[in-house]
Amino acid sequence: MGTNPVPNKKLAIFTATGCRACENAILDIHYQVSSLARCADIAFWPYMLGSEVRDLEKQESIDVCFFAGAIRTSSDREAALKLREKSRIMVACGACAAFGGMPGLVNISQWSVVSGQSQRTMDNKQQTNEEEKPELPPLESRVLGLPQIVKVDYLVPGCPPTQNFLWAAIQSLVCNGQSPARLSFAASRLPEAIxxxxxxxxxxxxxxxxxGEKAVCASCSRVKEEKRFETYKRPYQAYEELGRCLLEQGLVCQGITTQEGCGGLCTAMGQPCRGCFGKAEAIFDPGAKMVSAISSTFDSNDAQEIAALVDDIVDLVGTFYRYTLPTQCALFSTPSKD
Ligand code: SF4
Ligand code: SF4
Ligand code: SF4
Incomplete structure (x- = not known):
């Protein structure tokens, strides 16, 4: 495909349980996609090429696999194991693969109940139309992030990942040594090692x-004035003051606990950060840290008032662990494969 003396890298791109926007994000690197085409041959990509997991048997090896989506079904697991076996470099691409993502929120349910309902739905459908028996793969007992079932070499977080870091990953993992080095769309935000x-x-x-290496607050354009808020607000209730920190205005913004990298995309638009890059390195549990951050920014020293405020937050788990429940919540997570 290319004229470069270095052989093209063999690339696999796959989404397990996810919305496929991570795959679209790989194409959303604009004109840089031509650099990717010069240094890689796509060996496996169900979304674009109609490849099937059994086709992987024909591949001797894959150089780099971008794996998106969470592990929710037996076929997700099978694909992850097979792609790991074949791939020299395995990349968890996006919050679902890296942390379990939004599909992982199902883990807060009693799994036996969810599983039972799912089975009943299938049974009902089978009864109504025997001819159309759905062949759905069995569900896993709980949703997992990719690092919880296979060893993962690199993570590209985000929901979906941002162009600058996806392009950085493609350049350093796929095009390395094959295309003229060009730093990212926003090279100033790349950690030194990358x-x-x-x-x-x-x-x-x-x-x-x-x-990035810090928390979203470090690159957010909003100004912290060390002021305390008096009333908690949901985004639709707030007429936010331009330029002021959203948390200090009473909005639950997770920029404090979230790994930097997007440059504060949501907060620049007046929307609180929901943590799609996962927790910042120094944070142990993002939800616990958020409760602490809200408590100390709320204009009260009364423990009961503070507890009532936190109780008032609608969907506490879905807010604080929207993208990370299977891997970063101390109560729900299980260890990653090293
Ligand atoms: S991380 Fe976000 S964009 Fe990527 S598959 Fe999951 S839900 Fe979709
Ligand atoms: S808490 Fe949110 S709005 Fe405030 S500085 Fe941090 S990221 Fe920006
Ligand atoms: S501001 Fe937060 S939720 Fe929005 S893109 Fe950045 S990390 Fe993700």
């Missing part, structure tokens, strides 16, 4: 996360 990997052509250290 910027160096792009320019040197040497792979970044295993385990690297293609994201």
């Amino acid at each position: 910027a160096q990997a792009i320019t040197s052509g040497i792979l970044p250290p295993k385990g690297s996360i293609f994201a």
Whole structure:
């Protein structure tokens, strides 16, 4: 395909349980997609090529796999295991693969109940039309992030990942040594190790996360005035004051606990951060840290008032762990495969 003396990399792109916007994001690197086409051959991509997991048997090996989506069904697990077996580099692409994502919120339900309902739905359908027996893969007992079932080499978080870090991942993992090094759309936000990997052509250290090094607050354009809020507000209730920190205005903004990298995309538009890049490195549990941050920003020192305020937050788990419940909530997570 290319004229480069270095052989093209074999690329696999796959979504397990997810919305496929991560795959679209890979194409959303604008004109840089031509650089990708010059240094990679797509060996496996169900979404664009109609590939099937059994086709992987024909592949001797894959150089880089971008795996999106959470592990929710037996076929997700089968694909993850097979792609790991075949791939030299496995990348968890997007919040669903990296952390369990929004599909992972189902883990707060009693799984036996959910599973039972699902089975009943299938049974009903089978009774109404025997000819159309759905062949749905069995559900896993709980939704998992990719690192919980296979060893993952790199993470590109976000829902979906942002162009700058996806392009950085493609340059350093796929195009390294094959295309002229060009730093990212926003090179200034790349951690040093990743910027160096792009320019040197040497792979970044295993385990690297293609994201910033601090929390979203560090790159948010809003100003913190060290003021306390008096009333908690939901986004539709607030006429936010332009330029002021949303948390200090009473909106539950998770920029404090979330890994930087998007540059504060949501907060710039007046919407609170919901944590799609996962927790910042220094944070142990993002939900617990958010309760603490809200408590200290609320204009009260009364423990009961503070507890009532936190209780008042609608869908506490769905807010604080929207993208991360299976992997980053201390109560629900299980260890990753090392
Ligand atoms: S991380 Fe977001 S964009 Fe990617 S598959 Fe999951 S829901 Fe879709
Ligand atoms: S809490 Fe939210 S709005 Fe406030 S500075 Fe941090 S990211 Fe910006
Ligand atoms: S502001 Fe938060 S939710 Fe929005 S893109 Fe950035 S990390 Fe994701």
